[in-house]
Amino acid sequence: MISPTEENYLKALFALSQNKDxxxxxxxxxxxxxxxxTVNSMMKRLADKGLVNYESYKPFSLSVEGKRRAALIIRxxxxxxxxLVQKMGFEWDEVHPIAEQxxxxxxxIFFEKMDFLLGYPHTDPHGSPIPSLEGELPIIINKKLxxxxxxxxxxxxxxxxxxxEFLKFLKDKKMALGLSFTIVNIEDYDGSVDIKIQDLPKVTLSKIVSDKILVV
Amino acid sequence: MISPTEENYLKALFALSQNKDxxxxxxxxxxxxxxxxTVNSMMKRLADKGLVNYESYKPFSLSVEGKRRAALIIRxxxxxxxxLVQKMGFEWDEVHPIAEQxxxxxxxIFFEKMDFLLGYPHTDPHGSPIPSLEGELPIIINKKLxxxxxxxxxxxxxxxxxxxEFLKFLKDKKMALGLSFTIVNIEDYDGSVDIKIQDLPKVTLSKIVSDKILVV
DNA sequence: AATATTTGTTAGATTAGTCTAACTTATTGT
DNA sequence: ACAATAAGTTAGACTAATCTAACAAATATT
Incomplete structure (x- = not known):
């Protein structure tokens, strides 16, 4: 058995080892x-359970089984x-702390029912991919704005x-997933991006923001 | 703050003190x-938090605040x-362990959303009353069959x-809440009850079963 | 009423998950 | 290359939630 606390460590390892060893x-x-x-002793415990590779003074990594478990929690x-968003009427900036629990x-069966009722979605409300029941995470080819x-x-x-805070900011700016727009200018000085959505007046997004927006 | 474990003790106290001091x-x-x-030391802790009345060698009871908290957990x-039953397609015999978590x-807000989506129901799928947001439990005047x-x-x-097991038994016998029927016989010897639902052939229910069926 | 049994309490141990303080190993900067 | 700094580890303490063993109080039985 694996406790909620242990699950949180696996999730963190998974998240932090994207694009890294x-x-x-x-x-x-x-x-x-x-x-x-505390982290150290938990890593030893997860290593004993075969979920983490642990060697003194080296960075940690998830074992194959650890990776699978982590992906299922993220799923x-x-x-x-x-x-919460599609069936219960929550906004996309409200759901994280509830989903965390x-x-x-x-x-x-509870999560299978959700999956069925949602029509087997491939992404969450923030566009992040949903791992499969086998713990496979599809790679999505987004790039930063x-x-x-x-x-x-x-x-x-x-x-x-x-x-x-970021999600609220985007909501207030009427920026929602699926929105298409044209890049009309990128400021050399501060990296801010001007975009134009159809005939509406252009919108300027700072580098801080455009770094976190993924497009295709 | 109150831990899930403490919540379970409050719930148990509430459940066991129905019709009792x-x-x-x-x-x-x-x-x-x-x-x-273990129970003993937990009762002392809950007494320190003002949720339980504790006196050595006497039975425990919930304080007014403890009673309110317990009712909100049951809510x-x-x-x-x-x-789970109305919006997610579960059967009434499957939901208890999930709700327990x-x-x-x-x-x-999560439970308020549920309440809203359900249209502010007064009972759960087993006919048990849902306490109000104030922690008030409406008294329902059912009697045993x-x-x-x-x-x-x-x-x-x-x-x-x-x-x-009991819920599965009733489901297999096609006994669902809201069903009306007539009592055609009660056996003196073993207390079993014969009921008749419209023109269908009569059904016999043992005392063990008729004790757990509440009617109005 | 005296004793036996059941119920309640105290004491001390255990595991999970956290911390601080002290020590060791690696990395970095001159 | 070696001292200074950063990162990692070990040791020991703490709280929550559980247990067993031993003791005390209440209740039941003869």
Whole structure:
């Protein structure tokens, strides 16, 4: 058996090892806001359970089984977020803390029902992919808005950060997933991006924002 | 703050003190399947928090605030059961273990959304009343089928026991809440009850069953 | 009423998950 | 290359929630 606490460590390892080999004790400690010795002893425990690869003074990594478990927790989290938005009338900036709790519910049928009722979605409300029941995470080929070039027409496909503040900001700016727009200018000085949505007046997005907007 | 474990003790106290003044350590211990010394120290902790009245060698009772808290947990449990059945397609014998976990989710808005989507129901799928947001439990005037007399026409309104086995038994016998029927005979010898639903052939229910069926 | 049994309490141990303080190993900067 | 700094580890303490063993109080039985 695996406790909610242990699940949270696996999830953090998974999230921090995207585009990277290992995760350092320091990174994990900061990300979870838990002191290093605590992280350390938990890593040893998860290593004993065969979910983490642990070698003294080296970064940690998930074992194949650990990776699968982590993906399944993320699956439950993202299905829950989608369910809260699509079936319960929540806004996309309200769902994270609730999903954070519901992802630990132990009932396969509960999440299967959600999946069915949602019509087997591939992404959550923030455009993040939902891992399969086998723990496979489909790779989605989004790029940062800040890496695009002037003149391109792109579609807003996902956000790379789901903090309530950022999501609220986008909601207030009427920026929703699926929205298509043209890049009319990128400011050399501060990297801010001007976009134009059909005939509406152009909107300026700072680099801080355009870094977190993923488009296709 | 109050932990899920503490919530479970409050719920148990509430359930066991229906139609009774206090709850003994022994009863609680058996009901929760937790040893007496553990129950004892938890009662002291809840007494420190002002939720339980504790006096050495006397039965425990909930304080006014403890009673309110307990009712709110039961509210979350019952709303969840109703949501699982009405909105997610579960059967009434499947929902208890899931609701047992979801009742501890900390998010008022989550349960308010459920309540709204369900149209503010007054009972759960087993006919048990849902406490109000103020922690008030409406009293419903059901009586046991086994206490009725021959010739009465009654409506199946609730069950007094929600074990999956019993609920499955009723489901297989096509006995659902809201069903009306006439009591055609009560056997003196074993207390079994014969009922007749419209023109269908009569059904015999043992005393064990008719004790747990509540009608109006 | 005296004793036996059941019920309740206290004491001490255990595991999970956290911390701080102290120490060790790695990395970095001159 | 070596000292300074950062990162990782070990040791020891704490709280929550559980247990067993031993003791005390209440209740039941003869």
């Amino acid at each position: 290992g995760v350092t004790a320091n990174e994990l400690s900061k990300h979870l806001d838990i002191k290093m010795p 439950k989290h993202r299905l829950t977020e989608m369910f 519901i992802e630990h519910i132990q009932s396969d 800040s890496d695009c070039i002037v003149g391109q027409e792109v579609t807003f496909n996902a956000v790379s950060n789901s903090s309530p | 206090g709850v003994t350590a022994n009863e609680l211990s058996k009901h929760l399947d937790i040893k007496m010394p 979350k449990h019952r709303l969840t059961e109703m949501f 979801i009742e501890h989710i900390q998010s008022d 086994s206490d009725c007399i021959v010739g009465q026409e009654v409506t199946f309104n609730a069950v007094s026991n929600s074990s999956p």
